[in-house]
Amino acid sequence: MALFGKQSAKSYLGVDIGSGGFKLVELQNDKGRAKLVTYAFTERGPEEMAANPLDTPEVTADLVKSMVARSKARSRRAVSALPVAGVFSSILSVPAAAGKELKAAIEIQAKKLIPIPLEEMILDWKVLGEVSSAPKGPAPAGNPAGKWTQVLLTGAPKKLVQKYIDVAKRAGLELISLETEAFALIRSLVGRDRATTMIVDIGAVRTNIILVENGIPYLSRSIDLGGLSFTKAIGNALGASLSAAEQMKADVGALSAILPERGVPKVLEPLMANLGNEMRYLVNLFSSQRPGAASVEKVVVTGGSALLPRVTDYLQEVLGVKAYLGDPWARVIYPTELRPQLEIIGPRFAVAVGLAMRDIE
Incomplete structure (x- = not known):
């Protein structure tokens, strides 16, 4: 699920711009499996962590560009992640509909839930399926049969999205897609496992807690x-x-x-x-x-x-x-001699690996 996306490619750069540092991973599609091409990272000192790296786009872009050069990455098609704290996400039940009617029903609910005008937001949604139970209260006009569709709604401020676009452009990258950290973590750490799972991502400044049901971030x-x-x-x-x-x-x-x-x-x-x-x-x-x-x-x-x-x-x-330490490399093909180093950096690279897995897993 992405807030915007373009055509698929053979390999992607997963670029994670975090408070504690920047991580880059390039994976290629090897007969349906993710294969490691290269990786790089740049750390930020504790004195720098409180500052948002997106507020200094020139500095951040230069560091990303340096990582691309050092890693000798082949692709310039990048996928980056929006922070959980900066994104609105909710499961909605709306009257069963399709096309423009579904879009209108979702936007009606979004206006009630999102404290920012929708004109200033980029919205995306994923239909999860029909549900037998409905929100409390009588069925609204136009839905006499009481049929409902469950939808995962995601929204991000346009200004925040534009900051990522600007950094990517300055770094010489084509930003193919912006996803949420939650989906990237699910892709790299949970995969196709449908067990109800809690992901606890202890970052440099914030900790994200994501409750995953059937591969969907139900709560975060x-x-x-x-x-x-x-x-x-x-x-x-x-x-x-x-x-x-x-x-x-x-x-x-x-x-x-x-x-x-x-x-x-x-x-x-x-x-x-x-x-x-x-x-x-x-x-x-x-x-x-x-x-x-x-x-x-x-x-x-x-x-x-x-x-x-x-x-x-x-x-x-x-x-x-x-509870166990997640291994983002578990679904990735890589040279066995890299295993010791990848184990050490693995927890820091879960988001970047999940981003680079786009269209592979």
Whole structure:
């Protein structure tokens, strides 16, 4: 599902412009399977993470252009991702219709839900199928039979979309499509698995929690908590500078000095407890909206801070279901000698890999 898209190609560049750094992956279609061509990344220091890279398009474009050159990428057709926090997404039930009538019905509902004028938004939707139950209240005029269609509606501000277009153009790339991070993560980490799954993407500044049912992001939530929050907590506890705390966080050996016998470090407990509460909230919301639906069967953890010691174990205890570190390379063909390095960078590359998988998976 994309907010805009063009013709398919043999290979794509997945370009993930994140607060903690930029990631690039090129995958090609090898008889229906994704094959790794090249990859690259550029990190941003903790002092830079709070600033939106899209607010400095020239600098960001130069860094993307440098990644393309360093990686010797062949393709210039790029797919990028809109952040969960910047996109409106909702499941709607509208009177069964087709063509212009369906479009009109969706826009009526969108006007009620989106706090921005629709003229300033780019909307896209995916029909999920007919549903037997309808929203509360009598069937509206024009729908006497009470037939309903369930739709996944996605919307993004035109100004935000234009920023991505501008960066791609400055970097010498053709932006084929803009997708949501949620769909990219589902493509790389969930694939065709139809089990009800929760994805927890712990990014540099924000954490995205996505509840996936039958391959569709039924609910999503973005919270102001990420790797930078962990870095600040470690720095405050040890009296270390932001850069020193970031280095300690990256050094598992150094971090082990403040690890208790079990659980996460005490300095991180309040942050992890907050994350756990948000996960429970999303599960409860899902249960209230989908009575009788399958409960969450597993939690897939990704993002740079997913590599912190015992984070996955902690999140497993939150919902009492299996939690594991997601592997975005599981559906990708690559040279076996690259496996050690790909394992290390995998959590940071889940979005980029999912973007580059467009039209392959």
